[in-house]
Amino acid sequence: MDVTLEELETFLCIARVGGFTEASRRLNRSQPAISRRVHELERSLGAALFERSGRQVALTEAGRALLPHAEAVLASVRDAQRAVHDTRADAGARTLSLAIVGTLADSHIVDALRTFESRFPQAEIELRTATSREVSALVRTGEATMGLRYFPDQDPKLESIPLGAERLLVVVPASYPVTASRLPDLRVFEGERWLSFPPERGRADSYGHLLERQLAAAGLTEPAITRIDSLTAQRRLVEAGFGIALMPTSSVREELRLGSLRAIEVASLDAGLPVVAILRRRGHRGPLAESFLSLLKEHTPELLTW
Structure with missing residues (x-):
């Protein structure tokens, strides 16, 4: 049974966005290429992973069984890549990957990002916006090192750090x-x-x-x-x-x-609305994530503290 990382990534993206068309846009791949990856994954596993209804899809029982394992595999691979990258001598060239609920990208978050960039001028920030549910999914799969969302996530694989409300x-x-x-x-x-x-x-x-x-x-x-x-x-x-x-x-x-x-x-x-930072428990964080978390706590004075 040969299962590739690209197939698992495609599977997870479709599961998250609920359709092949949107997944092809998110992954910057043609829809036939997306369908081909899913077909190969289903052939390798010997089970259908999606129930198709027009343009919308839902996970089958086999798809739901695969989901947490696919997330864990991709998160581990991304952790390994970041851990090795963090050992490089040119530490400033590291990357911080953030997923943020769009409405949180206001003044205090911007201030934290500006301060971060001034302290780590060679660091690269990968920033994407998403819903709270999507933020958690991106952190869970390792696509984002840290997320900022509303309300703590109850997933035991994730750690929710309160920042205020x-x-x-x-x-x-x-x-x-x-x-x-x-x-x-x-x-x-x-x-x-x-x-x-x-x-x-x-x-x-x-x-x-x-x-x-x-x-x-x-x-x-x-x-x-x-x-x-x-x-x-x-x-x-x-x-x-x-x-x-x-x-x-x-x-x-x-x-x-x-x-x-x-x-x-x-x-x-x-x-x-409680605002929290989301991190994956036992996931690789690295010094940039720890530094940015400290800055967030310094730059959220306009949030209520409960």
Whole structure:
């Protein structure tokens, strides 16, 4: 049985993005090449790994069985490459690979990156943005040495290091009739349509549960909540007057600056989005990752510390 790293990488990418077309784009390979790799992997293993439904795919039982082992294999190979690279005499030429939730790439993260670059001018930073779930997946497979995401990851293979929490504000369209910038509680929003993420199954602390808990605490029963699995889509819908939302400050900085959205601070709102650094337990970190982690802790003063 001959299984190649390229086949495992392709398998993992398809499993992560849910389709061959998007995987071919992410891997910069033609779709026939992607399909060929999967076919060869399935032939070598003697089992179908994906159930295909149009352009979408789902893992079969065999695919789910392969997933953690494929992640471990690729992570070990990447660890080995980084460990050897870190022994080189030209230490400044090392690479730090980071995966960050896009909305976290705001001022304090930028400040940490700038300080890092000034201290390690020859170091190369590989930076990519992703959702929180994708950030964890990239760290788990070793594609990223470190990730920055919302909420700790419960995967025992990953270590979640708290950095603080982003303050949440009620975000409304520019033309919203309530003009106050600060309110005592949420009751003034009774009867409004809210936009929020779907609650994550088995995760009582997920972003999707936050709004429900806050509205219930304010005595707002049976609120109208539309589930939108994208901050970008939520912002656009709020701008269009389709509803209001509870959002972290970093996700709406540009819209607030341009005046297309307004933020209302609520005194009784005791909510924040926990921000964590994600690292793989027993994975190779290297001196650059440790240095950047220290800088992150120095450059997050605007995060709440709970």
